[in-house]
Amino acid sequence: MKNSIKVLGIESSCDDTAASVLSLEYNQDQYSKVSIRSSIVFDQNSIHSSFGGVVPELAARAHSEKLDFSVESALEKARISINEIDLISVTSGPGLIGGLLSGVMFSKALALGLNKPLVGVNHLAGHALTPRLIDQTPFPYLVLLVSGGHCQFLIVENESNFKRIGGTIDDAPGEAFDKTAKILGLNYPGGPEIEKRALLGNSEAYELPKPLISQNNCNMSFSGLKTALRRETEKALVYNPILSEDTINDLCASFQKTMKDIFVTKSAIAMSIFKNSYPKIPHIISLVGGVAANTEIRSSLKQLAYMFGFKTVIPPFHLCTDNAAMIAFAGSQLFLKSKESKDNLRPRPRWPLDKTAPSLIGSGKRGRKS
Ligand code: KG4
Ligand code: ZN
Numbered sequence: 494m495k496n497s498i499k500v501l502g503i504e505s506s507c508d509d510t511a512a513s514v515l516s517l518e519y520n521q522d523q524y525s526k527v528s529i530r531s532s533i534v535f536d537q538n539s540i541h542s543s544f545g546g547v548v549p550e551l552a553a554r555a556h557s558e559k560l561d562f563s564v565e566s567a568l569e570k571a572r573i574s575i576n577e578i579d580l581i582s583v584t585s586g587p588g589l590i591g592g593l594l595s596g597v598m599f600s601k602a603l604a605l606g607l608n609k610p611l612v613g614v615n616h617l618a619g620h621a622l623t624p625r626l627i628d629q630t631p632f633p634y635l636v637l638l639v640s641g642g643h644c645q646f647l648i649v650e651n652e653s654n655f656k657r658i659g660g661t662i663d664d665a666p667g668e669a670f671d672k673t674a675k676i677l678g679l680n681y682p683g684g685p686e687i688e689k690r691a692l693l694g695n696s697e698a699y700e701l702p703k704p705l706i707s708q709n710n711c712n713m714s715f716s717g718l719k720t721a722l723r724r725e726t727e728k729a730l731v732y733n734p735i736l737s738e739d740t741i742n743d744l745c746a747s748f749q750k751t752m753k754d755i756f757v758t759k760s761a762i763a764m765s766i767f768k769n770s771y772p773k774i775p776h777i778i779s780l781v782g783g784v785a786a787n788t789e790i791r792s793s794l795k796q797l798a799y800m801f802g803f804k805t806v807i808p809p810f811h812l813c814t815d816n817a818a819m820i821a822f823a824g825s826q827l828f829l830k831s832k833e834s835k836d837n838l839r840p841r842p843r844w845p846l847d848k849t850a851p852s853l854i855g856s857g858k859r860g861r862k863s
Contacts, residue, residue, distance in 0.1 A: 502821025506588025553591025582824020586841030640782030659711020694742030
């Protein structure tokens with residue numbers, strides 16, 4: 494028997510207030526078809542831009558001001574009324590506590606008032622399950638999750654089991670993009686700004702460090718990269734009181750190339766691990782998270798995967814950066830499998846996807862995210 498549900502997703506864990514409506518057809522506990530009816534994202538770039546990074550208090554306030562409006566917009570765009578929603582799915586961690594509280598409290602009130610079921614979702618699971626939202630990618634598959642707060646290689650075994658096989662020991666790559674942009678006087682978020690500048694620069698102009706590159710594992714480190722770039726900037730400023738456009742472009746190109754080289758080297762190791770663990774199934778790798786919106790990083794991963802006999806599934810740009818469609822989808826998967834848990838409905842600033850993997854953050858330096 495075929496059934497269908499309409500899911501409202503709500504995301505407010507960092508600096509995007511997002512709402513989305515999905516329609517999902519399913520047989521028993523397996524979805525057979527999913528369509529994104531609407532996906533609304535209000536970014537807070539103009540609020541945080543002058544600070545060069547997210548200011549948690551300002552982010553929380555902006556979320557509470559925009560949540561109802563984003564839900565209304567998502568319903569309007571999907572042309573359905575709130576009463577037609579069958580399930581509400583909200584990000585309950587990891588992330589900034591103020592934003593998580595706003596989203597979870599808002600969703601609880603909505604679910605209570607409408608008498609609808611509510612599921613709390615791990616934001617990272619939202620990113621990691623996006624390949625299934627766009628492509629019905631079969632389990633298990635390999636994911637490189639690269640965002641503003643996280644960087645991990647994951648084997649996605651099913652909708653609630655994720656095995657981490659490596660990740661950053663300090664900064665996240667998006668964080669490194671953002672901090673580098675700040676050093677160079679570029680706008681926040683730094684990723685898209687650096688990508689634009691990199692197109693105009695010489696990627697061989699500066700040699701930047703690639704820590705851990707020769708270790709035969711999937712761990713990475715980015716904090717030294719940003720520090721080395723700061724040093725190169727200071728050196729350039731000795732000869733000129735302001736950085737020339739050419740210098741900025743060359744630094745951006747060199748930074749992006751170094752980042753890409755690190756991902757390529759470590760993805761090769763991750764693909765070997767995956768192949769050894771699952772020799773007899775189709776091999777699939779996906780790149781997800783905000784940094785996956787970077788064209789050079791996307792194309793280099795595609796090329797590498799091709800050489801390793803892997804299929805690549807890379808979401809379109811708007812589903813790489815934060816959005817609520819991925820949250821609606823991840824919540825629907827837990828709901829269908831009856832794996833939703835009341836415990837997931839409390840805001841959890843820290844919430845590792847793989848609870849068995851030891852913390853990597855702190856093995857490099859004490860970071861703010863795990
Ligand atoms: O996944 P996301 O939207 O939010 C988090 O969960 O962190 O990722 C945001 C990060 C920011 O650090 C931003 O600079 C980076 O993704 N980003 C990019 C690009 N677009 C966004 N980094 C590199 N190249 C891009 N085109
Ligand atoms: Zn994210």
